[in-house]
Structures are given as C-alpha cells and as structure tokens.
Amino acid sequence: MENLKKATIIIGAITGGVLGGSIELVGKMTKVEFLNELGEGIVDSALLTSEIVGGAISGTADMISGGIAKDQGKLSEGTKELSEAGKQVVRNAVTNIKLMAENSGEVIKGIKHKDKTRTVAAIKTLAKMATIGAVTVGAIILNKKED
Numbered sequence: 028m029e030n031l032k033k034a035t036i037i038i039g040a041i042t043g044g045v046l047g048g049s050i051e052l053v054g055k056m057t058k059v060e061f062l063n064e065l066g067e068g069i070v071d072s073a074l075l076t077s078e079i080v081g082g083a084i085s086g087t088a089d090m091i092s093g094g095i096a097k098d099q100g101k102l103s104e105g106t107k108e109l110s111e112a113g114k115q116v117v118r119n120a121v122t123n124i125k126l127m128a129e130n131s132g133e134v135i136k137g138i139k140h141k142d143k144t145r146t147v148a149a150i151k152t153l154a155k156m157a158t159i160g161a162v163t164v165g166a167i168i169l170n171k172k173e174d
Contacts, residue, residue, distance in 0.1 A: 028088035028105075032081035039077020043070040046162065061151055064170070068159045071168035075119065079166060082112035116166075123167050127156060 051066025053059075089105025092098070130149040137146030152169070159167045 028085040028092070031088055032085035032108075035081030035084060036074070036077045039073045039080070043073025043077075043163075047071075047073060061155070065155050065158060068155055068167070068169045069162055071170070072159045072163040072166050075115070075168050076163045076166040079112050079115050079119075082108050082115070086110075086112060119166055119168075123156065123160075126169065127153065130156075 047069030054062030
C-alpha cells in the first residue's frame with residue numbers, strides 16, 4: 028500500500044506547491060516578507076499533512092489486507108505505519124501549542140512594555156499559524172524568522 032502513501036504525498040506536494048508557491052512568489056515579487064514566509068509555511072505544512080494522511084491511509088490499508096489475508100507481517104507493518112502517523116500528529120500539535128503559547132506571551136509582554144515591534148512580530152506569527160492551519164487542516168510547519 029506504499030503506492031497510496033506516495034500518491035497522497037504527491038497530491039500534497041502539488042497542492043502545497045501551487046497554493047503556497049503562488050503566495051510565496053507574490054511575497055518575493057512585492058518584497059512582503061510576511062507573504063513569502065506564509066507561502067513557505069503552506070508548502071511545508073501541505074507536505075506534512077499529505078505525509079501524515081498518506082501514512083494513515085497506507086497503514087489502515089495494510090492492516091485491513093493483513094487481517095483479511097491473515098498475514099501477520101502486513102498487519103504489523105500497517106499497525107506501525109498508522110502508529111507513526113499518530114505520533115506525527117501529536118508531535119506537530121505539541122510543537123504548535125508551544126509556539127502559540129510563546130507568541131501569545133510575546134504579545135502580552137510587548138503590550139505591557141509598550142514594545143510595538145515585539146507585539147507586531149508575535150501577532151504576525153500567530154496570524155501565519157492560523158492561516159496555515161486553516162489551509163492544511165491543522166498540520167503546521169512554520170520556520171520562525173526574526174522580524
């Protein structure tokens with residue numbers, strides 16, 4: 028069922044490349060770093076989403092076919108792949124919760140210290156996370172750059 032996984036990753040790469048790549052291109056052409064970073068994040072996150080979904084589909088298919096054929100190796104392989112997809116979801120969620128908490132704290136500190144640059148940078152990161160999360164159904168990769 029590796030072909031299902033590969034097909035899903037290819038679809039994610041194309042989708043992320045078209046959508047994120049277009050946004051990134053506009054960012055580069057207009058010299059708007061926010062759009063450039065947003066596009067990069069969408070490309071990376073779409074790939075992650077497709078990798079997770081592909082692993083889950085492939086693992087489930089292997090488990091079903093292994094169960095039907097009473098093939099313990101296939102069943103075990105599917106269980107492992109499905110488990111890895113679940114671990115990726117959890118790792119990504121933990122990373123993003125930390126990033127959201129960190130940037131929310133930066134917004135509060137920036138407001139408290141009347142530091143507009145700090146506040147705006149943190150709000151931009153949160154906005155990128157929200158946009159990428161909406162586009163990629165929650166799987167977010169955001170390369171943090173200093174603003």
